[in-house]
Amino acid sequence: MEYGIAALGTASKTNFQKIERVQNHSLRIMTGGIKSTPINSMESVRGLESLADRRKKKIVCQYTKFQHLANHPMCKLITNNPRKRLKRTNFTASAQQIHKSLELPDLRPDTPLQSSIDWPPWNQQSQIEIVKDIDGVTSKKSMIKRELHCLTQNMLDKKYPSNYWIRAFTDGSASEAHNSKDAIHKLSRAAQVTIFRLRTGHNRLKHHLFSRFKIGDGPNCPCGANRQDAQHVLQDCPLLDDARLKYWPEPREMNQKLYGSAPQLGITAEFICASDLTI
Numbered sequence: 001m002e003y004g005i006a007a008l009g010t011a012s013k014t015n016f017q018k019i020e021r022v023q024n025h026s027l028r029i030m031t032g033g034i035k036s037t038p039i040n041s042m043e044s045v046r047g048l049e050s051l052a053d054r055r056k057k058k059i060v061c062q063y064t065k066f067q068h069l070a071n072h073p074m075c076k077l078i079t080n081n082p083r084k085r086l087k088r089t090n091f092t093a094s095a096q097q098i099h100k101s102l103e104l105p106d107l108r109p110d111t112p113l114q115s116s117i118d119w120p121p122w123n124q125q126s127q128i129e130i131v132k133d134i135d136g137v138t139s140k141k142s143m144i145k146r147e148l149h150c151l152t153q154n155m156l157d158k159k160y161p162s163n164y165w166i167r168a169f170t171d172g173s174a175s176e177a178h179n180s181k182d183a184i185h186k187l188s189r190a191a192q193v194t195i196f197r198l199r200t201g202h203n204r205l206k207h208h209l210f211s212r213f214k215i216g217d218g219p220n221c222p223c224g225a226n227r228q229d230a231q232h233v234l235q236d237c238p239l240l241d242d243a244r245l246k247y248w249p250e251p252r253e254m255n256q257k258l259y260g261s262a263p264q265l266g267i268t269a270e271f272i273c274a275s276d277l278t279i
């Protein structure tokens with residue numbers, strides 16, 4: 001999402017919101033959050049930093065990079081007084097503002113970075129080897145295509161084994177990106193969604209649907225209690241006493257049911273499933 005996002009450092013709020021909307025929509029798909037679920041809750045359960053914060057980091061990083069590249073045109077712009085046009089926002093001004101608001105130390109360059117433009121790859125011809133001969137190929141015209149293909153493939157495999165190639169795909173390290181201490185990540189997706197909705201209170205139980213969206217005939221539980229919410233369903237509702245006793249022979253605290261170990265959370269999800277309630 002944040003690829004090249006420093007370029008959006010001066011984007012208007014409306015334009016940036018268009019990108020944020022994509023992230024928030026993805027978060028709703030990932031967590032199973034409903035329309036009213038606060039973005040903060042979704043970000044925290046997925047361990048995801050807000051896009052606005054990530055943009056700030058990228059801008060500051062890009063700004064520092066420019067400062068260190070003595071020959072870069074942006075370096076001159078930054079070093080010369082950038083506040084000639086006070087009314088217009090520009091990259092330098094916004095970067096300096098973020099720098100100041102985060103109270104970051106000023107990393108003025110002692111030794112400028114070497115730009116990669118100083119060694120363009122096309123000037124490194126000495127390293128490029130052009131292979132014209134392939135072992136086993138005597139005359140291209142007299143051999144069939146399939147044979148030529150196999151011999152070339154063999155040569156490539158031998159000379160440039162696959163572990164020489166730069167791997168551009170992920171090595172799986174992203175799977176550790178979330179907060180692994182939270183047992184919710186060990187559950188099945190369906191169970192994760194149930195637990196997440198119970199935790200945030202943004203679910204399809206009657207209290208939330210009625211108080212937030214005015215959906216349904218009222219916030220009351222069919223048992224007569226005046227508030228059908230996670231607390232009532234998990235702990236109090238007399239209509240679910242049998243199921244509750246089956247899944248929790250011993251009384252268990254709300255905190256353990258929603259934030260406990262993976263097996264405990266699994267039981268909560270199973271209980272909700274058995275109760276026939278839509279979460």
Ligand SMILES: [Zn+2]
Pocket residue numbers: 221222223224225228232236237238239
């Ligand atoms: Zn009830």
